[in-house]
Amino acid sequence: MLHPRLNTPVLFSAVCCLFMASGVFTETAVTCENGSVHQLGCRNNEVISVQSALYGRADSVTCSEGRPANQLSNTMCSQNGILDLVRRSCELRQRCRIDMRDVRTSDPCVGTYKYLQTNFICLPAIQEVTCEGSTAQLRCGRGRVIFVYGAYYGRRDRRTCSDGRPQSQVENVNCINPAQEVPQRCNGRHFCSIEASNSVFGDPCYGTYKYLEVAYVCISHLIVFSFSGFNMSGSTETMLNFSTTILLAAVCLFMASGVSAKTKVTCENENIQTIECNENEVISVDSALYGRADRNTCSQGRPFWQLFNTGCSQSGILNFIKERCELKQKCEVRMSDVRNPDPCWGTFKYLQTDFTCLAAEVDITCENDKAKLHCGNWQVISVLSAFYGRRERNVCNDCPLAMSQNVNCENPTDVVAEECNGKKHCNIKAANSMFGDPCKGTRKYLEVTYVCICK
Incomplete structure (x- = not known):
């Protein structure tokens, strides 16, 4: 429990x-x-x-x-x-x-x-199921960390992780042990990998082919420390007897961080994948795949042999999507940019992006003015990102034209988070004296993306 x-x-x-x-x-x-x-x-x-x-x-x-x-x-x-x-x-x-x-x-x-x-x-929640001998990978987007609801190692149905296995290895469905190592290793981290193996979790049922089940959420990095006193131990019966209050508290905190999980799928023969959140929300990319992980997605009208390879993935796609979409309200990815090289010739592929929409405030303050971040009653500031410089020509352009042309002047900064996180109100000057001068002669601005969370 x-x-x-x-x-x-x-x-x-x-x-x-x-x-x-x-x-x-x-x-x-x-x-x-x-x-x-x-x-x-x-x-x-x-x-x-x-x-x-x-x-x-x-x-x-x-x-x-x-x-x-x-x-x-x-x-x-x-x-x-x-x-x-x-x-x-x-x-x-x-x-x-x-x-x-x-x-x-x-x-x-x-x-x-x-x-x-x-x-x-x-x-x-995000549910991760990893067959014995493979490695589970839990990840959260920028500004958020892993919080594990629960994890189990064993087997409780005959279908999961059963491909190519003899009946004798999948018939024991009363084999379930709590996997306390998962929250112990992963809670509070942005990324965590852990092998689904007997060497890590012990062998709850010899001769049965097992798998690791993990249910987790991505929450603000400030929230998880409120739950640092949680641990998972005890018998299987105790583990399964979850407290409604504790689960609701965890999900409330998750919802308070303004997170709604979404998935976008674009088939190989389409031109553009559009990822979009509502107004006053920004994108946080959780995972991305170009290839094929199952036989159902983008399968209509396709012959069996184009769907058979379910272990096909293009390397580097997650970083590619993050570069284009992270912390934007909307972004477009051209499929022509992800098709090469071909990770599995002859397989009909798709681009699947799992992302969350963070309810966020974006504050832009021109150089030498003061940024004023604030949250409502019972809430405090949690900064997702901040930069000082210029990446748009039409922002803070009340100056000679030459001072707004350099849009490759972007200097990420942790100063705002250090000054403002955990406060209800925070004022900070957008000035070279505070952040340094990343591009002399350019009129700069401070852009801060933040959320308000329960204190």
């Missing part, structure tokens, strides 16, 4: 952020006794957090159609161990299926018509 050692500032942050977390709702899935499969599902870039589960009957209305009154009258009927069963199958996954035969192993109330009801919430 995530064991909280919460102090007053963390609780205050959680309370503050709950006002901002209106996008988190409890959802309910119900399957009647004679059903075959119980299914839970969240949208892309979300994972399941199971809040409660019941197999039995708690009212006389649910699954009552066509049933006589004597099968509905016992509303105090429940099967022991159902919550743990559902969590083992579904916790921190995007979707899951539970065979009702696994639920009906005993009858808690003979003669009563029962149902399985699960209440759950969908948490915004």
Whole structure:
């Protein structure tokens, strides 16, 4: 379990952020006794957090159609161990299926018509699944760091990481161990790689081909230190018994940092990929692929042999996309710029960019004026980026033409973050005396991109 050692500032942050977390709702899935499969599902870039589960009957209305009154009258009927069963199958996954035969192993109330009801919430998250022997790579964009909800090493279904494996290596689906090494190594970092192997996590089920599951979010680098007292340890049952308060606090903090995860896919034969956020948001590129990682994306009308190679990727694409799009409101990438060289001839490829839109303020202050950064009640400044110089001709151009022509004068600076992070208001002069002079004779300006987070 995530064991909280919460102090007053963390609780205050959680309370503050709950006002901002209106996008988190409890959802309910119900399957009647004679059903075959119980299914839970969240949208892309979300994972399941199971809040409660019941197999039995708690009212006389649910699954009552066509049933006589004597099968509905016992509303105090429940099967022991159902919550743990559902969590083992579904916790921190995007979707899951539970065979009702696994639920009906005993009858808690003979003669009563029962149902399985699960209440759950969908948490915004990045889900990383890495087959045994490969390396998981967790990454966050500029100004944000990793916060791991949970991680498991083992196997809890027969489909994941099953290609080319004999049945004997995938049939044990009750093999799940907490992987506390992941948050210990990765929390608070921009990038983290960790091998999915027995040497790192131990072997929870000898002879079974395992995989590593990680659910995490990217949050402001200031926020994660509020959770530095969290750790993952204990038994599998304890690990699966996530605290609603703690998960909501984490997701509230995530939402308070103004992050919404998105994916853009452009097929090989298209001309331009356009990445765009709403007004008062900026792009932070999380990952990018030019190649093919599955057989479904951009597959319509394509022969099988053009979709077969799912291990195809062009090197350097992430840095290429970041250079063009990072911390902009909108950017365009020409597909002709990413097609060469061809990473896998004969495979029909696509460009997939995973990015988040950071709710951000952009403050531009002309040379010798004062930048004034400010946040609302209960919030403080967190600077994502700042530079002093010039990269546009039509900004702060109230000067002779020659003083605004040099647009290759960009000097990134940490001074603004050092001066302003954690403050409600911050004034700082845009001057050579503060930032140095990156281009003499050019009229410069200070551009700061920042977010307001709960303090």
